[in-house]
Amino acid sequence: MSAAQTKPSIGRLVEALKDTRARTLELVGDLNDEQSLGPRLQIVNPLRWEIGHVAWFQEFWVLQHFGRQPPILEHGDQLYDSAHVAHDTRWDLPLPGIKETLAYMRQILERVMEQTSRERHVLRDAAGYHEDYFLYLVLFHEQMHDEAITYTRQTLSYCPPAIDIANMQVDDVALVERVQPVERNPALTQTGDYLTSDAEIPGGRFMLGSSSGEGFVFDNEQRAHEVEIAPFASRKLP
Structure with missing residues (x-):
């Protein structure tokens, strides 16, 4: 199968990544350095660490693992690898500032877009997984962290972020074939208690x-x- 035959699927995944990143940025774009770190709590992560982890995860699996590219952020594994960085230590790490972290996120997404746009034959990693598997992986991973960012803001009593719902895309939802429409429950129209x-x-x-x-x-x-x-x-x- 040629790369051209797989382009529509890869292209839609990349668009979903861009839409999801737009939502992530809406969730954290109003935070300063102090707010993006926040208090040390067992039930949340520092938001600056969380978004850096999202970018690192995308870099690790799409660019380094699948694309065989060298790491962009020096010591990124020591900062953002959740499998090895204990939760309680994440507030004490030498994390980049919020502006630097956002720039890192932008750089990673641009590299992913560049990598997926190249004309080439369909590739697999050593375990036999195609590129679309890793794009799905980082897409759903970021969406899960968007949920975590939302409840973290609520937990820390931050004001609601400005979300541009009217312009949100749903291509990422359409890609998930398991999602089925749910019939409206008449009971939801009841009043009273x-x-x-x-x-x-x-x-x-x-x-x-x-x-x-x-x-x-x-x-x-x-x-x-x-x-x-x-x-x-x-x-x-x-």
């Missing part, structure tokens, strides 16, 4: 995880297996 009561979850048995034939899945989502959940209740609103 409906939303202030508990949601009763009946429990039951269901399949947890994904099989390798479902397209992209994280390695810790594989080996789908059946689990049983006891009935429980959850508040509908915080």
Whole structure:
């Protein structure tokens, strides 16, 4: 298969990466150096470390691992590799300032766009994974961290960020074939104390995880297996 035949898929993934990065920048663009570090808490990361980690993860897997490019940020592994940098030490690291971190993020995304635009035959890494696997990997990884950035801002009582929802793209959602439309629940139109009561979850048995034939899945989502959940209740609103 030629590179040209794979371009539409790769192109859409790159556009999804750009859209997701725009959302990430909206979530942190108003923070100064002090706010981007924040207090040391067990339940959050320093936001400046978090966005640096997002860029490093993209560099590590797409540029270094798949593209075989040399590292851009010296000592990046010592700063941002979450598998080896203990959570409690992340506030004490010699992290670049917020402006330098944002510049690093921009540089990595530009390099990824440049790498994916080159005309070449379809490549695989040593384990047999195509380029699109690693683009999916870093895309979903950044989106998960956007969720973490959102609840971190809430935890630290920061003001809500300015989000340009009207111009958000949904190509990244369309790429995930597993996402199915959900029918509207008529109960959600009820009034009174409906939303202030508990949601009763009946429990039951269901399949947890994904099989390798479902397209992209994280390695810790594989080996789908059946689990049983006891009935429980959850508040509908915080």
